[in-house]
Amino acid sequence: MSLIASVPRPLSTRAPRGSASIVWIAAIVVAGAMAVPLIYLIVRAAGADADAWNDLLRDSTWRLLRNTVLLAVSVTGASIAISLPIAWLVVRSDLPLRRFWLVLSVLPLVFPTFVGALAYIAAMGPRGTLQGVLGPLGVESVPQITGFEGAFLALTLFSYPYLLLTLLAGMRGVDPSMEEASRALGVGAWRTFFRVVVPQLRVPLAAGSLLVALYVVSDFGAVSILRFDTFTRAIFVQMQSSFDRSAAAVLGLELVALVGLILVMEAVTRSRGRYYASGAATPRTPRRIRLGRWRWAAIAFLVVLMLAALVTPMAALLDWLIRGLQNDEPIRDLWAGAWRSLWVSAAAAGVAVAAALPVAIVAVRKRGAMAGAVERVSYVGFALPGIVVALSVVFFALNVVPGLYQSWTLLIFAYLVLFLPQSIGPLRASLVRVRPSIEEAARGLGRPRGSVLTTVTLPLIVPGMVSGFALVFLTTMKELPATLLLAPIEFETLATQVWLQAEEAFFARASAPGLLLIAVAALPMALILIRERGLRD
Amino acid sequence: MTDTVATTADSTTPALACRGLRKSFGGVQAVHDVSFDVRPGEILALLGPSGCGKTTTLRLIAGFERADAGAVRIGGHTVVGERLSLPPEARRVGMVFQDYALFPHLTVGANVQYGLDAPAGRAEGLGAKLSRAAARYVPYAPAPADDRVREALALVSLGDMADRYPHELSGGEAQRVALARALAPRPELILLDEPFSNLDTRLRASVRAEVRAILKRAGAAAVFVTHDQEEAFSLADRVGVMWEGRVAQLGTASEIYRRPATRAVAEFVGDADFLPGRLAGGVVTTELGDIATVGEIGDGDRVEAMLRPETVRVAAAAASDPPDDGGWVTAHVIEHTYYGHDQVIALRLAGGALVHARLDFDATHAVGDTVRLRVEGPVVVFPAPAPPHG
Secondary structure, three states, X not given: OOOOOOOOOOOOOOOOOOHHHHHHHHXXXXXXXXXXXXXXXXXXXXXXXXXXXXHHHOHHXXXXXXXXXXXXXXXXXXXXXXXXXXXXXXXXXXXXXXXXXXXXXXXXXXXXXXXXXXHHHHHHOOOOHHHHHHHHHOOOOOOOOOHHXXXXXXXXXXXXXXXXXXXXXXXXXXXXXXXXXXXXXXXXXXXXXXXXXXXXXXXXXXXXXXXXXXXXXXXXXXXHHOOOOOHXXXXXXXXXXXOOOHHHHHHHHHHHHHHHHHHHXXXXXXXXXXXXXXXXXXXXXXXXXXXXXXXXXXXXXXXXXXXXXXXXXXXXXHHHHHXXXXXXXXXXXXXXXXXXXXXXXXXXXXXXXXXXXXXXXXXXXXXOHHHHHHHHHHOHHHHOOHHHXXXXXXXXXXXXXXXXXXXXXXXXXXXXXXXXXXXXXXXXXXXXXXXXXXXXXXXXXXXXXXXXXXXXXXXXXXXXXHHXXXXXXXXXXXXXXXXXXHOOOOOOOHHHHHHHHHHOOOHHHHHHHHHHHHHHHHHHHHHHHHHOHHHXX | OOOOOOOOOOOOOOOEEEEEEEEEEOOEEEEEEEEEEEOOOOEEEEEOOOOOOHHHHHHHHHOOOOOOEEEEEEOOEEEEEOOEEOOHHHOOEEEEOOOOOOOOOOOHHHHHHOOOOOOXXXXXXXXXXXXXXXXXXXXXXXXXXXXXXXXXXXXXXXXXXXXXXXXXXXXXXXXXXXXXXXXXXXXOEEEEEOOOOOOOHHHHHXXXXXXXXXXXXXXXXXXXXXXXXXXXXXXXXXXXXXXXXXXXXXXXXXXXXXXXXXXXXXXXXXXXXXXXXXXXXXXXXXXXXXEEXXXXXXXXXXXXXXXXXXXXXXXXXXXXXXXXXXXXXXXEEEEEEEOOOEEEEEEEEOOOOEEXXXXXXXXXXXXXXXXXXXXXXXXXXXXXXXXXXX
């Protein structure tokens, strides 16, 4: 039997087609679109009159800077103080019920900070939940928490888990043989921990602190509900109250500069010294340190933390929900808001995945300065606060496409700038796992580039596309400042409902959408807990 | 550039003709003026050390790299020429990758089906044509039961595995699927890139024989790339040794082993010692006496004779068998390595030169012994390397 045909199949004489350059063009267009708003912000700020720039030197601007830095530093410090002991307790000690405490201590992540802030003022107010609980015990009044104390408390309690997660990964990555070497050299368990383990945590500590600090300076919801003047709140007030938006542009640029400073600081801590896992053939679980009687102190610490970060806010929200239902408060527009949140988030997620695809392909498959530039520019939204992106998009729209102002298209574009990095990440990771030889094999079997993309590459990266979609979807649900500034009139989502009602102190009306948002955020947490091996004991 | 390849496909048309192929990466010349033919049904090995340009040559033929210059004809059709470079999908070659590159989301049957076009209807309308074209873009197109798929899988003796997924296959099975997938569209030429490097050493010999049998049964012309001399010699009909981007020698395994064209080929293929000497009238005079030579190299005072350890005969110094009929030289055994099926000893000659000899498994020369040796000529002679300057 001869398998080689005697009559040759007709040969295609097509020259190589340019579908590779189609991917390139798409990637460059996406990256360019990501950069446009920021460029507009700079142009607008540069074009501001002297008065706006003179404002830079006014006391009020210094106060904003001081407030923002103070909040970022104190929240980051407090997060380290909370996360380092927890990470150590659940990874290295013989604390009972380690997995239970681990899951619980990551759980505050389900509170969007503005919902957490709402819960705290609902709990602490004169008619609040805490007063209701403590009143019969003879407590006359609980202190109001607004301003710095409130913002510090809410942001610490609901953003320390970001740091905790990176620390957990870092602590597991420490090679136990280094500790064994230290012990063999005659150094005790505790001294070994502080002299060998902690120094190796510097990189995850820096990375986690960066996340928290970025989160704090970008936060708009919590500081505005708790009435603490940082850059984000001031920008929002400027945008809403004055016709001259140059001042907002200048403030926005200052905020960008502050973010840039944080990124530089992190890069500096990271670059000094390198840390290697020595790649032991069989990674072993390190010996756990016995807590002895200290375990009660550890458990007390965890219980107090969970009371503050989970039980109190949850109880307050439920309390006000029940009060509202009892008083026949209209749970105004709840379902309409939920429906709007749902579809606008789904649309944003779909657009983000589609836009991320060419960028991820270029980042993984192409080499050279251009590919690197495309990828880096696409990550711009990771560092920019939502309020700054919203502001930039407003300027861009008013100057270039005024017809689009307060339209869906523009809102979804702002979401795209903000959350594109979240969809690139998983796509990139799954593309890296598709070996180039698989795509070459398909071409060798007679398929043109486009066919290879749809029949081989895309089916293999479906998991990455799904998680990219899910991430963007859930983050968009919780987005507040861009939605407030860019959504069409009367378009209330769950997030803006919480904020608007909380501003008016209608806690009962705010609690229902707040609880819905928590339920939405709990979904990916559940997935992480099920799938993430990092959280397994 | 002269193009001597015939334009009509007949039995004398080479399955593959490469002429003057060149490719450089960022100033480094990876492939340098490579030309060779592969006859229909012939298996050719490109053998060479890593970085010699053999894989790049293969990728130039397949179309995954674009040649800087040169021509490639596959089955008489020009696929690379002046201002022409067909994309890989238009070249009618089948490629077997080092890592097999099976599509993990498709069954074995669908993998083999992938390169086959859906069969055309008799009087096909525009609609049918369009839907057939569109089917190329559907990720999980329902595979029509295709005789070719069954035929190709039967050829590699995996007829019962069509419904398996690639992750359920052993390494040897995965390789045969890759081969069936490459053969199914009846390509003019099969290309194999280091096809056995991912296999267990124990499996290699048997898989090698199997692959050769399959290729021969299919009547396919094939080019495969390897750095393993044993693999090249045992699988290929002819071997091209590549060195620094060029084909240093092209011939049968025995030609390459016995009459290497350059010193580099001699050193890369098998073991060799080089003994300085003087060449006059086809006889080289060395420390081991006068030895007959082969090859065309002019007389000279500075040449080197290549000795394969198999061509060095060794006998005990005192023994009378074989009798000392001249041509024997004494030497000391300074090293001894036992391999089981044979053994190798290193011998120091009186003049200081070192010569290795391969002995039968039952020979008994030990380190420190004094022995007699002589070379069974004729030998290949190379010009001696230029002495280092300064």
